[in-house]
């Protein structure tokens with residue numbers, strides 16, 4: 076069990092450490108980039124990174140939270156696990172928000188945390204934190220390495236667990252003495268057996284038959300497409316399927332891009348700030364087919380009024396999501412792509428539901444998204460439409476959390492998968508800008524735009540350092556309303572205009588801020604300026620910070636107020 | 650409703666914490682939990698007694714447990730043919746005179762006295778939780794100084810058809 080005694084002739088230079096095993100294991104997994112931040116407990120690992128610097132890239136963020144959100148952005152764009160490295164204690168606890176965010180939005184991450192040496196674990200040693208205890212509820216799985224020879228196998232397992240089934244974050248906590256330990260073996264056993272982990276991907280044929288039967292009988296069918304379609308890379312199959320049978324599609328917030336927003340059969344996004352058409356379709360449908368969405372409460376509104384007359388079919392790779400919130404008649408535990416392929420193999424007749432499609436078309440025509448346009452000032456919705464136009468709807472868009480996020484979801488019509496990076500389940504302010512860095516690292520040739528609020532941007536703006544350092548042409552567009560807009564909106568609507576701590580009395584000068592990081596910065600206050608400048612900004616080869624001053628009093632509409640049902644939207648176009 | 654759930658788990662550090670933490674954060678009430686090794690090395694069995702609101706919650710509980718990587722199998726055995734047992738140690742206030750009275754009470758329960766001191770008596774009882782409960786209630790009037798229960802452990806009874814197929818001879 077213990078590594079053999081060191082042969083007398085081996086010099087230290089020739090021997091490897093546990094940390095070298097770690098780097099080798101990452102290279103085996105095809106990892107190109109580590110998102111990290113050093114510290115005492117990971118010094119041996121950083122030494123190994125130094126030795127391997129020609130073979131693996133490490134990006135030094137300025138706060139661990141920035142590194143993990145960037146890794147999430149990277150994972151969202153590539154579908155591959157983002158790899159994060161932080162030191163013990165405060166380094167690890169600074170990652171918690173990102174781990175929880177990745178867990179609830181099903182993003183694959185492999186997170187390495189340093190730990191104090193095994194001999195002092197449990198003694199409240201310097202920079203000791205119970206990482207396993209803290210992260211157990213917010214990880215798909217976690218490990219504390221106890222023997223150096225287990226490390227390669229654990230890493231292989233972790234990548235497997237993070238990226239298969241329903242993806243999620245896996246934490247590997249490595250005591251410092253293990254990463255520092257000398258090893259003399261050529262290689263260690265990496266074969267693994269996980270008898271308790273066998274995600275099912277093949278749909279049950281009987282359930283598929285039931286679904287086909289329900290589809291043939293349905294008069295008002297609707298499909299809800301969630302992020303499962305993106306994880307399963309099933310967009311093409313989805314398009315083929317709904318085009319064959321002319322079934323309308325709505326998406327969740329995280330499912331945006333899984334079905335083209337400009338498609339004739341698209342109803343737009345559903346949920347709290349979804350379109351009237353989409354929400355009424357969910358309310359009135361007689362068959363709801365959910366592909367890879369988890370029926371989150373921001374989507375369903377009051378469950379009593381959610382799809383009250385519908386037969387519900389739910390395809391999800393995670394069996395625990397089926398029947399969790401919404402009673403499901405046809406449960407299908409499967410990978411979405413395999414399930415849709417199976418459906419495509421069945422040739423069946425569907426009633427052509429003219430009445431239903433006419434009704435939806437009427438809703439689309441009479442109750443589209445709408446806003447008050449002002450003449451000179453920039454309204455935030457108009458701003459997003461302009462960004463969409465100037466980028467041909469082809470940019471990778473990341474957002475922070477708040478009003479701007481909802482407007483981006485509403486007005487940047489995504490036509491392709493994996494171009495939308497947002498924090499849905501946790502709603503993490505501070506996510507948007509670092510996520511854009513990760514997205515740009517994942518797709519160096521793509522146009523990446525971070526649409527952020529003036530509040531959330533201030534949570535992680537220290538990562539501006541990285542843009543010039545890494546030559547990343549991220550465009551940061553601050554939708555600056557001088558307020559914590561979403562909080563202000565709720566206070567206006569539900570707390571009788573009592574704006575408690577939601578208006579910023581002073582703001583930093585974002586142009587000077589950008590300048591201090593040697594980044595081009597500009598302040599835009601009128602529509603005219605914006606139209607002139609925006610195309611140039613997007614074409615500029617380097618990073619830009621655009622401080623766009625927008626109307627403070629705009630609210631996100633339409634809206635399902637908390638506790639209300641899908642059919643009780645307020646702020647629908649009059 | 651009260652359910653008896655068994656979970657076969659890999660005997661790895663932290664697995665008990667994973668299970669109890671999961672149930673706690675998903676707001677399930679654990680009435681009792683017992684853990685111990687099984688006939689297979691490295692595999693342990695947990696028996697949980699939980700109080701759940703309805704079938705949907707119960708389904709969630711088993712599905713969420715099943716998602717844990719270190720959990721191999723989860724079964725709700727409440728409505729199956731099972732044998733379930735619990736052990737309780739009960740320290741009762743008792744001076745000399747009451748001692749024989751208490752012994753009379755515990756006798757039909759096949760409980761035994763395992764410790765005697767000047768002013769107390771320690772009783773050990775094994776059986777279904779209801780039986781243990783009944784004895785505790787009978788002893789309560791004498792004054793229970795200390796009570797320790799293991800929680801239920803249980804498994805399925807031997808397969809009925811197989812038993813029937815056995816040649817019928819007496820083992821004694």
Ligand SMILES: Cc1ncc(C[n+]2csc(CCOP(=O)(O)OP(=O)(O)O)c2C)c(N)n1
Nearest residue numbers: 477478479504528529530531558559560561
């Ligand atoms: C870390 C964190 N803290 C608090 C909140 C609650 N919250 C949600 S939206 C919001 C306001 C965001 O303001 P800003 O970033 O300016 O964006 P806006 O809504 O104005 O577009 C707040 C405080 C949150 N989502 N995340």
